[in-house]
Amino acid sequence: MPMYKQIVWEIKNKIEKGHFHFNDKLPSINNLSAGYNLSRDTVEKAYTLLNKEGVVESVKRRGYFVKNANPISKVQIMLLFDQLSDNKRAVYNSIIEELKEVADVYLYVYQADIDTFNKLIIENLHRYHYYMVVPHFRNEERKLVKRALQILPKEKLILLDRKLDYYDNCLGNIYQDFENDVYETLQENISLVNKYKKLTLVFPEGSPFTYPEGILSGFVKLCKANGIKYEVISEINEQFAIVKGEAIITIEDNDLVKAIKQLKLTDFKLGEDFGILSYNDRPLKEVLYEGISVITANFVEMGKEAARMIKEKKGSLTRNSFMLIRRNSF
Structure with a gap:
């Protein structure tokens, strides 16, 4: 030979x-x-x-x-999510579709628990070629998060969904800019917002899954910049009143359902007499009550960008796209 x-x-x-x-x-x-x-x-x-x-x-x-060989030579990827929501499934499915010929992707969920997060990283250290991590934690836990992430090889780490001001030592980061996403998207659609005399943001407190403060600050920034009367509440309860000419923005589906139930007790027409805007899209919102309008990140795009970084062996700091999808409710 x-x-x-x-x-x-x-x-x-x-x-x-x-x-x-x-x-x-x-x-x-x-x-x-x-x-x-x-x-x-x-x-x-x-x-x-x-x-x-x-x-x-x-x-x-x-x-x-x-470039290619038998399955043994496929790149091995650990994908670490805080929860398995519809949006995270969209990211996962997008990554799988883009890398199906060249990679095996293993999904782990830490359920917003810092101890589980640390344990999964330590147990899987050196087992994978790349680590894709969604680091959603409370501010007081950031030192622990930083310590855990520093264990991973920086050239193999891709952060998804969240930009950590205290940690940028990684191959790539596809992130949401929560404050500016909310502010800029609603500002671009200010004519729709101005249909209503008051906006109420339902921003949950005490949930095991933390929501970025940027959502709240972006909402307040928009209302103050445009002289919009506003209110922030933590949940929709029995005391919440549906008022003609007002609108709400919900984050959790539970609050969205409660609002619709209360709306049904009135003769108001959704999208005209009362508005509902929901945060983050999911298939159910397309058909619920003839369509719920949403402000949402493009999670399929997030998955594609993460896959591109691996295929091209080149990372970047990338702000994910965000948009308003108008349907019947707003």
């Missing part, structure tokens, strides 16, 4: 056995020729054949990387 074919076989064998994985950089032509005491031409011929067969790819000025 010619020497260049022996090199081809050996590299394929190492990929099969898991010594090299998808996206791993292979030894340079110079290093390989020196290690085997071969000419550069022989090694280059081997890499050319591997490239032609689709096993490796050549990246200009960077070298050769594993």
Whole structure:
């Protein structure tokens, strides 16, 4: 067997056995020729054949990387969510779809518990090639979060959904800018907002799943900038009154359902006499009460961007898109 074919076989064998994985950089032509005491031409011929067969790819000025092989060589990804909501499922499904040919994705959920978060990271250290983490915690827990994240190799860590001011040492970060997302999106649709004489934000307190303060500050910023009468409450209860000409913004589905139930006790028309705007989209909101208007991040896009970072081996700090989807209720 010619020497260049022996090199081809050996590299394929190492990929099969898991010594090299998808996206791993292979030894340079110079290093390989020196290690085997071969000419550069022989090694280059081997890499050319591997490239032609689709096993490796050549990246200009960077070298050769594993492109494809059997499932053993697929890149292994740990995906760590705070909860498995509809929005997180959209992110997960998007990542799976984009990486289905080249990666195995393993999903873990820490249920907004810092001890579970730490335990999962420690138990899975060095088991994966990449770690995608959604770090939703209270401010008082940020030191613990930072300590846990620092355990992970920074070049293998991608943060999703949240931008941590106290931790930016990672490969990539696709984040929501909660305050500006709310403010800018509603400002762009101020003519719809101005249909109502008062806005009420239902911002939950005491939930095990924390909601970013930026949602609240963005809402207040909008109302003050436009002279809008507003109120912030923690929940919709029996004392909450549906008032003609007003509107509410709900975050939790439980409050959305309560508002609709109370609205049904009146003769008001939703979207005209009373408005409802919900935070974050989900399939049910498309059909509930002829359609609930939402302000929402594009979670499919978030998953695609995370997958792109892995496929291109290049991270970035990326603000995820946010939009208002107008339906019947607002």
